[in-house]
Amino acid sequence: MIPGPTPVPEKVLQALSKHPIGHRSKEFQKLVESTTKNLQWLHQTQNDVLTITGSGTAAMEAGIINTLSRGDKVICGENGKFGERWVKVAKEFGLEVIKIDSEWGTPLNPKQFKKILEEDKQKEIKAVILTHSETSTGVINDLETISSFIREHKTALSIIDCVTSLGACNVPVDEWQLDIVASGSQKGYMIPPGLSFISISQKAWEASEKSNLPKFYLDLKSYRKSLLNNSNPYTPAVNLVFALDEALKMMREEGLNNIFMRHNKHKLAMSNAIKALKLKLYADEKYLSPSITAIKTEEMDAEKFRKIIKDKFDILLAGGQDHLKGKIFRVGHLGYVNDRDIITVISAISNTLLYLGKISTEEAGQALLVASKYLEIN
Amino acid sequence: MIPGPTPVPEKVLQALSKHPIGHRSKEFQKLVESTTKNLQWLHQTQNDVLTITGSGTAAMEAGIINTLSRGDKVICGENGKFGERWVKVAKEFGLEVIKIDSEWGTPLNPKQFKKILEEDKQKEIKAVILTHSETSTGVINDLETISSFIREHKTALSIIDCVTSLGACNVPVDEWQLDIVASGSQKGYMIPPGLSFISISQKAWEASEKSNLPKFYLDLKSYRKSLLNNSNPYTPAVNLVFALDEALKMMREEGLNNIFMRHNKHKLAMSNAIKALKLKLYADEKYLSPSITAIKTEEMDAEKFRKIIKDKFDILLAGGQDHLKGKIFRVGHLGYVNDRDIITVISAISNTLLYLGKISTEEAGQALLVASKYLEIN
Numbered sequence: 001m002i003p004g005p006t007p008v009p010e011k012v013l014q015a016l017s018k019h020p021i022g023h024r025s026k027e028f029q030k031l032v033e034s035t036t037k038n039l040q041w042l043h044q045t046q047n048d049v050l051t052i053t054g055s056g057t058a059a060m061e062a063g064i065i066n067t068l069s070r071g072d073k074v075i076c077g078e079n080g081k082f083g084e085r086w087v088k089v090a091k092e093f094g095l096e097v098i099k100i101d102s103e104w105g106t107p108l109n110p111k112q113f114k115k116i117l118e119e120d121k122q123k124e125i126k127a128v129i130l131t132h133s134e135t136s137t138g139v140i141n142d143l144e145t146i147s148s149f150i151r152e153h154k155t156a157l158s159i160i161d162c163v164t165s166l167g168a169c170n171v172p173v174d175e176w177q178l179d180i181v182a183s184g185s186q187k188g189y190m191i192p193p194g195l196s197f198i199s200i201s202q203k204a205w206e207a208s209e210k211s212n213l214p215k216f217y218l219d220l221k222s223y224r225k226s227l228l229n230n231s232n233p234y235t236p237a238v239n240l241v242f243a244l245d246e247a248l249k250m251m252r253e254e255g256l257n258n259i260f261m262r263h264n265k266h267k268l269a270m271s272n273a274i275k276a277l278k279l280k281l282y283a284d285e286k287y288l289s290p291s292i293t294a295i296k297t298e299e300m301d302a303e304k305f306r307k308i309i310k311d312k313f314d315i316l317l318a319g320g321q322d323h324l325k326g327k328i329f330r331v332g333h334l335g336y337v338n339d340r341d342i343i344t345v346i347s348a349i350s351n352t353l354l355y356l357g358k359i360s361t362e363e364a365g366q367a368l369l370v371a372s373k374y375l376e377i378n
Numbered sequence: 379m380i381p382g383p384t385p386v387p388e389k390v391l392q393a394l395s396k397h398p399i400g401h402r403s404k405e406f407q408k409l410v411e412s413t414t415k416n417l418q419w420l421h422q423t424q425n426d427v428l429t430i431t432g433s434g435t436a437a438m439e440a441g442i443i444n445t446l447s448r449g450d451k452v453i454c455g456e457n458g459k460f461g462e463r464w465v466k467v468a469k470e471f472g473l474e475v476i477k478i479d480s481e482w483g484t485p486l487n488p489k490q491f492k493k494i495l496e497e498d499k500q501k502e503i504k505a506v507i508l509t510h511s512e513t514s515t516g517v518i519n520d521l522e523t524i525s526s527f528i529r530e531h532k533t534a535l536s537i538i539d540c541v542t543s544l545g546a547c548n549v550p551v552d553e554w555q556l557d558i559v560a561s562g563s564q565k566g567y568m569i570p571p572g573l574s575f576i577s578i579s580q581k582a583w584e585a586s587e588k589s590n591l592p593k594f595y596l597d598l599k600s601y602r603k604s605l606l607n608n609s610n611p612y613t614p615a616v617n618l619v620f621a622l623d624e625a626l627k628m629m630r631e632e633g634l635n636n637i638f639m640r641h642n643k644h645k646l647a648m649s650n651a652i653k654a655l656k657l658k659l660y661a662d663e664k665y666l667s668p669s670i671t672a673i674k675t676e677e678m679d680a681e682k683f684r685k686i687i688k689d690k691f692d693i694l695l696a697g698g699q700d701h702l703k704g705k706i707f708r709v710g711h712l713g714y715v716n717d718r719d720i721i722t723v724i725s726a727i728s729n730t731l732l733y734l735g736k737i738s739t740e741e742a743g744q745a746l747l748v749a750s751k752y753l754e755i756n
Contacts, residue, residue, distance in 0.1 A: 005398035005616055016617065017395030020383035020570040022694050053572055054432050055612040058595040065592075089594045186613060192398040194431055194572050194615030213592065214443075216467045217436040234433040235564060237572030237615065238383055239394065316400050 001345050002318040003135050003164055003292045005186040005193050006335035008243075012191055015246040020238045028238065029230040031245050036227065038248035039197060042166065043181060044256075045173035049199045050223040051244070053237045056163040056184030059196035061089050062218040063159045063180035066200075067207040068126055070094040075116060075156070077101070077108045077130030077146070080137040081321050082161055086129045093213050098125070104137050104324070105294070107287040110145040123155040126207070133165035136321045138283040138294035138330060140165065147176040157204055163187055164291040166197075167251065168263040168334050179204040187291070188259075190250070190336040191243040200224075263290040266333040266342050269374035273346045276367040277359055282328045291334035294320075302329045305352065312355075313348040339375045346371050379723050380696040381513050381542055381670045383564040383571050384713030386621075390569055393624040398616040406616065407608040409623050414605065416626035417575060420544065421559060422634075423551035427577045428601040429622070431615045434541040434562030437574035439467050440596040441537045441558035444578075445585040446504055448472040453494060453534070455479070455486045455508030455524070458515040459699045460539055464507045471591050476503070482515050482702070483672070485665040488523040501533040504585070505557075511543035514699045516661040516672035516708060518543065525554040535582055541565055542669040544575075545629065546641040546712050557582040565669070566637075568628070568714040569621040578602075641668040644711040644720050647752035651724045654745040655737055660706045669712035672698075680707045683730065690733075691726040717753045724749050 008016075021027050032051075039049040052059055064086070068074065071094060076087045078101040090097050100112045108130065117125065128150050132143045143160065150158045157179040162171050166181065167188020173181055179201040186193035200208075200220065208221060222233035251259060270293045271281055282294035297305055306317050306329050318330040331345055350364040386394075399405050410429075417427040430437055442464070446452065449472060454465045456479040468475050478490045486508065495503065506528050511518045521538065528536045535557040540549050544559065545566020551559055557579040564571035578586075578598065586599060600611035629637060648671045649659055660672035675683055684695050684707050696708040709723055728742040 002400050004613065005400065008397060013395045013397065017391045019386060019391065020564070022380050022383065022696075023571070024696075025694060053615075054436070054595060055614070057612045058432070061595045092594050092597075093592045184613065186398070186616075192615065192617040193401070193613045194618060214471045216470050217432060217439045217596070219470075234435045235382065235562065235571045236433070237431075237570065237618070238564075239570040240572060240615070240617075316403065318400075318402075 001331050001333070001341065002316055003187070003330060003332035003334055004184070006190060006332060007337060008190055008192060009247070009250065009336050011250070012243045012246045016192065016239050016243040018239065018242050023232060023235050023238055031241055032227070032230040032232070035241060035245050035248060038252060042248065042251060043171070043173045043199045044175065045199055047173060047199045047201050048224055048227065049197055050220060050227065051236065051241070052196050052198065052218070052223065053194060054196050055193065056161070056182055056196050057085065058218060059182035059184065059198045060086060060159070060161050062198055062220055063182055064089055064129065065093055065211070065213040065215050065218060066220045067157055067159070067180065067204050067211055068093070068095060069210060069212040071096060072126040073098065073124045074127045074129055075100055075113065075125060077128070077141065079106060079108050079139060079141070080104055080131065080134035082131045082134060082136060082163070086131070086161065090129060105139060105282050106284050107139050108141045108146070110142050110149065113146050114149040117149050117153040117156065120153065123153070125153065125156045127157040127159050129159045131161040132171065133162070133168070133289040133291055135164045135292055136324070138289045138292040139287050140169070140289040141287070144176060147178060151177050157207055164289065164334060167259065169260050169290040173199055177201070185240060185244065188335050189244065190247045191240060194237045194240045195244060263333070265374050265376070266337060267293065269342050269371040270331060270333055270346070272374060273367040273371040276370045277350060277353055277363060292330050292332050294328050294330045296328055302326050305329060308352050309348050312352065315345060315348050342375065343368070343371060379709050379711070379719065380694055381565070381708060381710035381712055382562070384568060384710060385715060386568055386570060387625070387628065387714050389628070390621045390624045394570065394617050394621040396617065396620050401610060401613050401616055409619055410605070410608040410610070413619060413623050413626060416630060420626065420629060421549070421551045421577045422553065423577055425551060425577045425579050426602055426605065427575055428598060428605065429614065429619070430574050430576065430596070430601065431572060432574050433571065434539070434560055434574050435463065436596060437560035437562065437576045438464060438537070438539050440576055440598055441560055442467055442507065443471055443589070443591040443593050443596060444598045445535055445537070445558065445582050445589055446471070446473060447588060447590040449474060450504040451476065451502045452505045452507055453478055453491065453503060455506070455519065457484060457486050457517060457519070458482055458509065458512035460509045460512060460514060460541070464509070464539065468507060483517060483660050484662050485517050486519045486524070488520050488527065491524050492527040495527050495531040495534065498531065501531070503531065503534045505535040505537050507537045509539040510549065511540070511546070511667040511669055513542045513670055514702070516667045516670040517665050518547070518667040519665070522554060525556060529555050535585055542667065542712060545637065547638050547668040551577055555579070563618060563622065566713050567622065568625045569618060572615045572618045573622060641711070643752050643754070644715060645671065647720050647749040648709060648711055648724070650752060651745040651749040654748045655728060655731055655741060670708050670710050672706050672708045674706050680704050683707060686730050687726050690730065693723060693726050720753065721746070721749060
């Protein structure tokens with residue numbers, strides 16, 4: 001129950017363990033064709049969606065270095081570890097960063113984006129880089145509103161880390177006109193880590209013609225050229241593509257709305273059960289990520305709490321990162337997660353709190369009742 | 379029977395299909411520790427050996443961009459498609475390339491390296507970049523001799539593509555003092571594509587302190603820092619690491635010398651059988667790669683020949699790349715390949731030649747006899 005690698009269905013593991021085939025074979029071309037089509041479905045877009053062998057960070061870096069040039073001015077939204085990382089990437093490549101931040105656990109304020117973008121009459125801002133669902137804090141940023149301000153600016157591209165939102169909640173790439181959307185296989189995709197995905201708008205391709213940042217492995221034009229032939233410029237992780245094909249078929253079978261509703265009810269069950277257990281949510285309750293619930297442990301050491309849950313129940317929860325280490329733990333409910341998994345983790349947390357003498361049996365029962373209400377199994 | 383993805387043992391496929399574990403867990407740290415130790419054994423080195431999620435191209439790019447700076451002068455050896463690629467990478471990152479080339483199918487001439495390196499009294503040459511085994515032509519370059527000249531220069535680093543030599547023939551990294559050695563999982567490692575490896579000498583780490591080329595995902599210092607804690611800076615392809623661990627254990631069981639002898643006898647069996655079949659080797663016979671045999675088809679269309687072998691025997695052979703398309707086909711005998719595989723592919727080629735009326739039954743029989751002699755199954 002960590003926010004990635006997420007659980008992988010047996011069917012997908014079986015696909016993964018097939019003998020690899022030649023990446024220049026007709027059979028593999030068919031796989032590239034079908035996964036590309038299904039990736040466009042998942043992204044709700046007609047844009048190119050490219051598959052890269054690498055982590056989500058590689059995909060975000062690719063989005064940045066393919067569309068921008070040294071000295072370009074960009075806005076970076078920063079309210080967690082991943083927001084921080086994109087600031088680092090932007091600076092490493094010589095971009096001029098205007099930071100819009102907010103305290104970890106709180107969402108970015110869309111009005112700040114609006115103001116800076118509106119004031120930029122010279123259209124010097126070339127991109128707005130931000131994280132949709134902050135895996136480190138369990139906060140979801142209001143991408144719909146922020147992206148509307150980016151669209152109004154007209155020049156700036158949106159470069160969005162949707163690593164823990166895509167495949168968990170609505171990210172309608174064409175409707176919101178998102179230029180670059182990056183995501184990773186070990187999240188909503190229900191497959192092991194190793195692949196990342198990047199959707200690219202026509203506007204972003206046009207910007208790429210002017211980009212002067214050096215790149216080779218992450219030069220997306222090579223991927224676009226190869227994709228015309230349903231191929232790859234370099235040897236891709238063939239077996240992970242087998243797994244991707246299977247997982248995307250499962251997602252199509254479930255349907256986008258059902259996937260989003262499932263994640264939403266799990267978020268509500270988790271967060272409300274946590275409150276019934278007298279624990280506090282780390283993230284602003286109006287901006288809870290559908291994928292991760294971050295929980296404050298206050299006077300308890302979160303690392304010790306995680307260890308008890310691991311030792312007693314063999315359930316791995318994520319810890320806090322950087323300054324949050326020991327202060328929060330995080331429950332991932334992203335990808336191949338069902339109601340039973342949610343009830344199980346709530347029960348394990350309740351049981352541990354009972355064992356530590358932190359709650360009453362009445363409170364433990366209340367948590368289960370509240371969760372069940374949201375899961376609609378009553 | 380292509381030079382990658384190569385055959386994967388069942389045991390390794392089973393390891394691959396295990397449920398992923400958290401990449402920040404103690405269990406995964408143990409895997410990183412054990413695979414790193416075994417990678418050092420395979421590279422015959424005490425140097426750091428880093429694992430990257432990405433292709434061999436990513437590893438070569440990492441070697442180049444971590445140790446060099448814009449404007450640096452480098453020698454690139456070029457006698458095939460991969461040599462060509464490293465010239466492109468070097469130019470993309472603003473390096474000044476001195477090209478030493480030789481016709482495809484022939485080896486690079488070590489004396490040319492000696493001459494240019496000796497004449498560089500100002501020590502302006504910062505690196506020598508070359509491919510050990512050229513997958514596109516089946517030629518192995520004389521790395522032992524070339525690396526001795528690089529050592530004598532003292533300033534220049536060696537940045538070597540050992541993608542189809544490492545794990546197939548002797549690449550003693552410490553003995554030859556190779557600074558950067560890049561390789562990929564889908565080759566001698568016997569696992570599917572998706573991981574690449576890079577060994578880095580102390581001298582290369584020192585050079586990295588001065589490198590000014592921008593990088594983030596491929597910044598090797600982040601990998602080195604994480605490795606101190608048996609970890610990774612970004613989410614690695616966890617399941618491929620399961621497979622790597624299993625494959626490296628199998629390699630240790632077989633032993634380096636046995637692995638090298640097996641590849642050598644397969645090379646000799648293939649090349650001599652090909653000659654008995656009146657076909658011509660594409661590569662200079664004194665410089666045959668242990669991993670790939672490239673075969674000229676002369677008046678026959680190599681693509682049609684490959685198609686017959688695929689359709690009749692379900693054996694995939696590799697075609698020629700770029701201007702060699704249709705003119706040669708390539709047999710990969712790299713990684714998890716045994717004597718039976720070699721006899722099988724020779725028989726399939728013989729059978730096709732018989733079917734096309736190109737050889738006599740006597741010649742087909744001779745090819746098998748010659749191969750058997752080298753395989754020592756008589």
